Amino acid sequence: MIILGLPLQVLLGQLTIGLINGSFYALLSLGLAIIFGLLNVINFAHGAFFMLGALAAWLALTVGGVNYWWALVLAPLVTGLFGIIVERLLLRRLQGLDHLYSLLFTFGLALAIEGTVRDIYGTSGLAYPVPAALRGPVDLGFMRLPAYRIWVVAVALVVCFGTWALIEKTRIGSYLRAGTENARLVQALGINVPLLVTLTYGFGVALAGLAGVLAAPIYQVQPQMGSSMLIIIFAVVVIGGLGSTMGTILTGLALGVIEGFAKVFYPQASSTVVFMIMVVVLLLRPAGLFGKEA
Amino acid sequence: MNRLAPLALLALAAILPLAGVYPLFLTKCLTFALFAMAFNLFTGYVGLLSIGHASFFGMGAYIAGYAAKAWGMPTPVALLAGIAVATALGAAFGAIAIRRRGIYFAMITLALAQMVYFFCSQAPFTGAEDGLQNIPRGTAFGLPLGNDLVFYYFVLVLNVLAYLFIQAVIAKPFGETLQAIRDNEPRAISLGYDVRSYKLVAFTISAAIAGLAGSLKAFALGVATLPDVHWTQSGNVILMCLLGGMGTALGPIVGAVVIVLLENQLASLGVIRLGVLSIDFSTKAPIVIGIVFMLCVLLFRRGIVGELIAVLGKRGMAAETAPKHTS
Numbered sequence: 001m002i003i004l005g006l007p008l009q010v011l012l013g014q015l016t017i018g019l020i021n022g023s024f025y026a027l028l029s030l031g032l033a034i035i036f037g038l039l040n041v042i043n044f045a046h047g048a049f050f051m052l053g054a055l056a057a058w059l060a061l062t063v064g065g066v067n068y069w070w071a072l073v074l075a076p077l078v079t080g081l082f083g084i085i086v087e088r089l090l091l092r093r094l095q096g097l098d099h100l101y102s103l104l105f106t107f108g109l110a111l112a113i114e115g116t117v118r119d120i121y122g123t124s125g126l127a128y129p130v131p132a133a134l135r136g137p138v139d140l141g142f143m144r145l146p147a148y149r150i151w152v153v154a155v156a157l158v159v160c161f162g163t164w165a166l167i168e169k170t171r172i173g174s175y176l177r178a179g180t181e182n183a184r185l186v187q188a189l190g191i192n193v194p195l196l197v198t199l200t201y202g203f204g205v206a207l208a209g210l211a212g213v214l215a216a217p218i219y220q221v222q223p224q225m226g227s228s229m230l231i232i233i234f235a236v237v238v239i240g241g242l243g244s245t246m247g248t249i250l251t252g253l254a255l256g257v258i259e260g261f262a263k264v265f266y267p268q269a270s271s272t273v274v275f276m277i278m279v280v281v282l283l284l285r286p287a288g289l290f291g292k293e294a
Numbered sequence: 295m296n297r298l299a300p301l302a303l304l305a306l307a308a309i310l311p312l313a314g315v316y317p318l319f320l321t322k323c324l325t326f327a328l329f330a331m332a333f334n335l336f337t338g339y340v341g342l343l344s345i346g347h348a349s350f351f352g353m354g355a356y357i358a359g360y361a362a363k364a365w366g367m368p369t370p371v372a373l374l375a376g377i378a379v380a381t382a383l384g385a386a387f388g389a390i391a392i393r394r395r396g397i398y399f400a401m402i403t404l405a406l407a408q409m410v411y412f413f414c415s416q417a418p419f420t421g422a423e424d425g426l427q428n429i430p431r432g433t434a435f436g437l438p439l440g441n442d443l444v445f446y447y448f449v450l451v452l453n454v455l456a457y458l459f460i461q462a463v464i465a466k467p468f469g470e471t472l473q474a475i476r477d478n479e480p481r482a483i484s485l486g487y488d489v490r491s492y493k494l495v496a497f498t499i500s501a502a503i504a505g506l507a508g509s510l511k512a513f514a515l516g517v518a519t520l521p522d523v524h525w526t527q528s529g530n531v532i533l534m535c536l537l538g539g540m541g542t543a544l545g546p547i548v549g550a551v552v553i554v555l556l557e558n559q560l561a562s563l564g565v566i567r568l569g570v571l572s573i574d575f576s577t578k579a580p581i582v583i584g585i586v587f588m589l590c591v592l593l594f595r596r597g598i599v600g601e602l603i604a605v606l607g608k609r610g611m612a613a614e615t616a617p618k619h620t621s
Contacts, residue, residue: 100343103400111587115583272412275406
């Protein structure tokens with residue numbers, strides 16, 4: 001079967017690969033969006049936290065002898081804890097200032113983290129083995145896909161929609177949403193907003209850490225793995241619309257797929273198509289596709 | 295002090311190479327000082343954060359380098375070509391980005407700059423990963439620019455001209471209008487100012503000077519490469535202005551010199567032993583720069599020059615120079 005001059009198999013193959021990238025975009029953008037929503041912080045260090053998650057998994061395996069399944073729990077916890085420390089000790093001091101300062105601060109933090117990792121481990125990638133249980137290929141009919149990639153998409157989707165449900169459907173989520181609207185009022189109602197802020201930052205960072213562990217067996221673990229991802233997930237958050245959880249998830253997945261298709265039809269444009277979309281969306285709908293007009 | 299400080303700085307810049315400081319290193323300082331001045335002209339005085347200035351710097355470097363190397367253009371013409379392309383790019387970027395403010399402005403400039411980066415990584419004339427190399431310096435007005443010392447003074451003269459030009463631009467009435475827009479945009483609009491045109495003109499001039507800085511950098515080091523257009527270069531210039539003092543006349547120059555000095559000196563420090571502890575500083579530049587960045591934001595947001603002005607008691611001026619962004 002030929003669609004748009006291409007065999008169906010090729011198209012479906014690119015769709016699947018796009019979906020895998022898209023699930024990383026969704027997971028990372030979601031953390032970024034949550035952090036922006038409550039803290040008003042454009043977290044430039046998000047890519048660095050993603051890399052730290054992958055590195056934590058690698059360290060756990062090679063130094064601690066901890067297997068993948070434990071790393072899947074431990075690495076997000078460790079990165080999240082690191083995020084909490086950063087928020088409590090440093091980022092907190094910038095509250096109330098123009099959010100461009102927190103953008104610049106996290107930019108510096110990202111440089112320092114990336115520089116430190118590069119200094120210790122060098123720039124060549126550290127290999128992380130695919131866990132034994134997920135090693136085989138799965139035949140999807142149109143292509144044979146490593147089982148691990150299917151696992152990644154599944155985990156990302158479950159975590160993304162779980163987070164969405166947490167924010168939109170639970171009491172904690174309602175505090176969170178209220179906090180983004182009017183922190184003072186929520187504080188006056190007896191809710192510990194500073195604690196909520198700290199935990200939210202920790203949670204957002206932990207999501208980046210989780211994405212890192214998931215990425216470790218696919219990409220090589222290396223210091224700059226986050227910075228190339230970072231700019232794309234900014235684009236996802238901006239295109240999706242600040243403040244919309246579901247919008248961010250859907251945009252992340254969609255952009256992964258669009259990028260995949262661009263690779264088939266016009267490979268040169270694949271890495272820049274996301275930014276073209278971003279510029280167009282920002283000009284036509286400044287609040288993003290799913291965002292509310294400010 | 296306002297009149298004396300720039301003159302003292304200029305005298306120092308004129309004497310340093312004669313006192314034995316490596317001219318090529320000083321030239322590098324000057325080109326980045328020029329880049330930082332260009333950035334400051336827009337972000338410091340209009341109050342919008344651009345994360346796309348590496349595009350103008352990098353494109354200036356590529357175009358001027360290519361014009362001189364592949365087309366054999368005389369150096370001054372190649373410089374003008376670099377400026378022209380950066381100006382056109384700046385006008386286009388500005389026309390799109392100026393329509394938004396705050397974080398959205400920053401994000402649009404970043405997205406546009408990413409497109410330029412990908413263009414440069416694909417286009418045949420940029421030499422992809424290798425970049426343009428062995429860019430010849432040629433001559434300008436009979437001066438043998440191949441000589442490092444002569445080239446240094448050539449760049450110094452251009453820096454002084456650019457400095458004077460920027461001072462003229464930010465003086466009244468244009469610059470005062472810009473600051474009025476920065477401090478209270480709705481009021482400026484209600485006073486009847488065409489705010490967008492003011493911002494666009496400031497952005498385009500800023501891009502043009504950034505293009506000159508990039509062009510000079512290409513001739514100084516003989517190379518134009520992808521890191522010149524990468525967004526980390528935009529971050530670099532933000533740091534220079536932040537460290538020196540955003541919105542001050544001399545801040546960007548001081549900031550640029552400190553950062554270039556830091557990069558160079560850390561690399562040449564090598565391994566330092568403190569008792570049992572031995573630290574290899576040659577690879578630590580990004581870490582130190584990242585930490586400087588964080589400290590600047592946390593502790594002295596006015597930057598070196600801004601804090602100095604504040605300490606010297608010129609309170610009115612200090613309040614004027616503290617960066618204030620509209621969101």
